[in-house]
Amino acid sequence: MTSPQRTKTGSVPRRERGGAKEARGPQGPRGPKPGPARDDGPQRIAKLLARAGIASRRNVERMIADGRVALNGDVLTTPATILTDLAGVTVDGKPVAKPEAARLFRYYKPPSTLTAERDPKGRPTIYDRLPPGLPRLIPVGRLDFMTEGLLLLTNDGELKRQLELPSTGVVRRYRARAFGEVTQQQLEDLSEGVEIEGIRYGSIDANLERRTGRNCWIEMALAEGKNREVRRVLAYLGLQVSRLIRTDYGPLTLEGLDTGDVAEVPREALFVFRKSLRGGRKPVGE
Template sequence: MTEEDSNGEDSGGRGERIAKWAARAGVASRRDIERMIEEGRVKLNGQVLQHPASFVTDGDIVQVDGKVIENAARTRLLRYHKPAGLVTTHKDPEGRPTVFEKLPPGLPRLISIGRLDLNSEGLLLLTNDGELARRLERPETGWVRRYRVRVNGFVDEKALAALAKGVTVEGERYGPIEAGLDSRKGDNAWISVSLREGRNREVRRVMAHLGLQTSRLIRVAYGPFQLGVLPKGAAEEVPMKILREQLPKVEPKHRAPKP
């Protein structure tokens, strides 16, 4: 283990910053872990941490909410077909069913890469690696999120095309959105939507801005990963070879010892 320098990389002998260590162990993102530390929920060797500038070395015991956190396992990425009616959180204060309660059995603790709201469905990427989640969520990754949207109302195709220049809705500015009419039947229509940021309820808010009511929202792709024919409620692991091809710097957290 090494000491972290001013750029956040290891460079000496004190170990690894606890937020980075816990993120790699799949607890949560770095930001969420730092918040947990501020809330007094994290212990290092039995002592409640007071600040995130703490380091973990081999043999240290880390607890979150009283549970001992195992060291980082190999990085895993899964495609999950989220049904409507589930919230993308580990615990919901309103008692609604969550994605993580409905996952197939036998999976490790996972966190989501981005979110889908309660009534949205489709592709949700899950990982046990908080650092990977943080990396794939960042706009700098440049990955396009693609959706199919069923709406009710009159679809103005010129207004859809104009979204490519960005749009301001209730004082909030959204970046370029590619949107096109797929089909129309009576007052209902299907629209394909592609965007790079994917802010909270962005698609629904933009459709409402155009006078359209969203009745169904399905994410069909997140960057190079596709929903495809994955059944609702099913999770399928992305092979490490594929993950490496899409993110060349991603490596397994633990390698098998050489014979």
């Protein structure tokens, strides 16, 4: 079997064409220009806790239902509680710190790790492998247990939500090593979308990068990111994936990262990225 070559910086190269077309990713109409956000004033506690990086809004609502969130010592019973700040709010008995400015990190997730805080089965998670000294971080989306590559981490639940929304149109790029026979035409047909077991997958831009015997490397670009989408689509084509690497998330790449490495996205680059999102909003405080 062959494996992807690495540059001197340790990143997986963007293209190894081998004569096939270059994958450019799904294209779509531009949304409205980003406008200023109105995140001042009273807000639901779930949103405030998400901004503070405690968890996503949905998970905060679960924490409130489980009685883990209190205000001035009184356990909250509804996520509809409206507050102007987090003064007096505790989670699991611990005061919640004032939200910091949004930060975003690139992480080269190793294979055989879960994108979760803990696993009842005792399998390793990304938090077991992250280097020390980082702030409290939550993942943007997920990569499954065996998938490796670019995983974004943030301290801001609202940034997490913004980057995950399908409406923002962020293109994710993958490289898959697979066993089996497939033609470039079959891959190009994926641009029309495909339905598998009742689930509709949108346009995928796929490129047959190279073939060695019955093994091949395939590049894929998609904007939806449904659960295990790449693996399911390739299995539908009769391919068995032996390695799957996410190389890009929007303009962010694995450049300069080896397996297990973390690097913070510069503040200006994060600002530009957020402004570029379809239907996105200008970051608070910028």
